[in-house]
Amino acid sequence: MADIQQLEKICTQVRRDIVRMVHAQSSGHPGGSLGCTEFFVALYFDIMKHNKNFQMDGSGEDLFFLSNGHISPVWYSVLARSGYFPVSELATFRTIDSRLQGHPTTHEGLPGIRVASGSLGQGMSIAIGAAETKKLNNDKCIVYSLHGDGELQEGQIWEAAMFASAHKVDNIISTIDYNGRQIDGDVDDVIPLGNIEDKWKAFGWETLSCDGNNQEEIIQALNNAKKMTGNGKPIMIIMKTEMGFGVDFMMGSHKWHGVAPNDEQLADALSQNPETIGDY
Numbered sequence: 001m002a003d004i005q006q007l008e009k010i011c012t013q014v015r016r017d018i019v020r021m022v023h024a025q026s027s028g029h030p031g032g033s034l035g036c037t038e039f040f041v042a043l044y045f046d047i048m049k050h051n052k053n054f055q056m057d058g059s060g061e062d063l064f065f066l067s068n069g070h071i072s073p074v075w076y077s078v079l080a081r082s083g084y085f086p087v088s089e090l091a092t093f094r095t096i097d098s099r100l101q102g103h104p105t106t107h108e109g110l111p112g113i114r115v116a117s118g119s120l121g122q123g124m125s126i127a128i129g130a131a132e133t134k135k136l137n138n139d140k141c142i143v144y145s146l147h148g149d150g151e152l153q154e155g156q157i158w159e160a161a162m163f164a165s166a167h168k169v170d171n172i173i174s175t176i177d178y179n180g181r182q183i184d185g186d187v188d189d190v191i192p193l194g195n196i197e198d199k200w201k202a203f204g205w206e207t208l209s210c211d212g213n214n215q216e217e218i219i220q221a222l223n224n225a226k227k228m229t230g231n232g233k234p235i236m237i238i239m240k241t242e243m244g245f246g247v248d249f250m251m252g253s254h255k256w257h258g259v260a261p262n263d264e265q266l267a268d269a270l271s272q273n274p275e276t277i278g279d280y
Contacts, residue, residue: 002046007215009276010045010081011037015246016279017077019269021093022260028094028102031256032148033074035179035241038215039146040078047222049141052083054111062141063130065115067123068148068177069103070258075112076100081277084111090280121154123147124174128164128234131172142229145174150182153191158203164234165204173225175237177212181254200236212239247272 014037022028044050048062066075073093080087085099092098099108103118115126127145134141151157164172176196180187187193200207206228210221218239225235243257244250247269250261261269 004215007041007045011041012273013276014041014074014077014081015273016270016275017090018073019247019261019266021073021090023266025094026260028073028260029070029258030073030260031243031250032068032071032177034247034250035243035245036071036074036177038218039175039212039239040074042215042219042222043144044078044082046219048144054084056114058114059137059139060141063114063143065123065127065145066104066117067145068120068151069118072102072104075104079112087280120151121156124157124160127172127174128160128169131169134171142226143172147174147176149176149178149180149187149193150190152193152196161203161205168232169234170232171229173235173237175239177241178238179241179243181243181257183254183257185254197238204233205236206233207236207238209238212241213245
């Protein structure tokens with residue numbers, strides 16, 4: 001396991017990147033990005049076998065697909081901080097002709113991005129397809145995906161869930177960012193999900209749960225999930241997070257799903273997350 005203190009330093013810096021990126025363009029999605037920081041840092045700095053010399057086919061390495069593509073700021077930051085492209089490029093977020101668009105895209109050839117995402121509900125189908133391809137090619141690596149809890153209101157998710165269990169796609173580890181909030185309010189006020197752990201079990205998936213804002217706990221959950229691969233069932237981690245985690249005034253509300261901080265709020269957010277490994 002990687003050094004937890006070092007991973008937490010990276011998380012703090014990633015949070016600085018997130019709020020600075022969305023502030024610069026007065027546009028973006030800080031809430032979910034902040035809430036998923038520990039997950040992304042764990043995945044890229046400890047869990048995944050991945051190649052920074054990016055190849056689109058991804059053979060011989062673990063793959064990651066972000067289904068809820070609006071939380072691109074956290075992904076861009078972690079990709080840059082782990083060496084896929086220069087950290088200085090984060091300053092181009094959401095600018096004209098930038099590779100770092102609001103939702104990840106592929107036409108500009110950004111290393112680390114294999115599919116455009118943000119049309120919610122589609123990422124699981126794509127990840128399952130990639131996992132099936134690895135099985136056909138006798139590639140023993142794992143496919144990971146991340147999904148929003150509000151995204152589970154999309155019917156395509158459940159079609160994909162049925163397919164994966166029916167076809168014993170047991171080399172995929174999916175995770176739900178279960179923060180209980182979406183753009184229009186609390187998930188329970190829009191379309192309640194009920195007991196989502198029971199739902200995934202009923203659809204034939206192995207399930208785990210964890211606190212996604214606790215670095216040690218998310219690493220343990222991901223490692224436990226890896227041990228469960230190859231046993232005939234797909235795996236789902238239900239990851240409880242807090243939207244806006246790490247910035248006190250962004251926590252506890254859906255308001256910061258897609259709102260950028262102003263100058264004063266940025267200064268406040270940065271004061272709560274001191275620079276650790278260097279700003280861009």
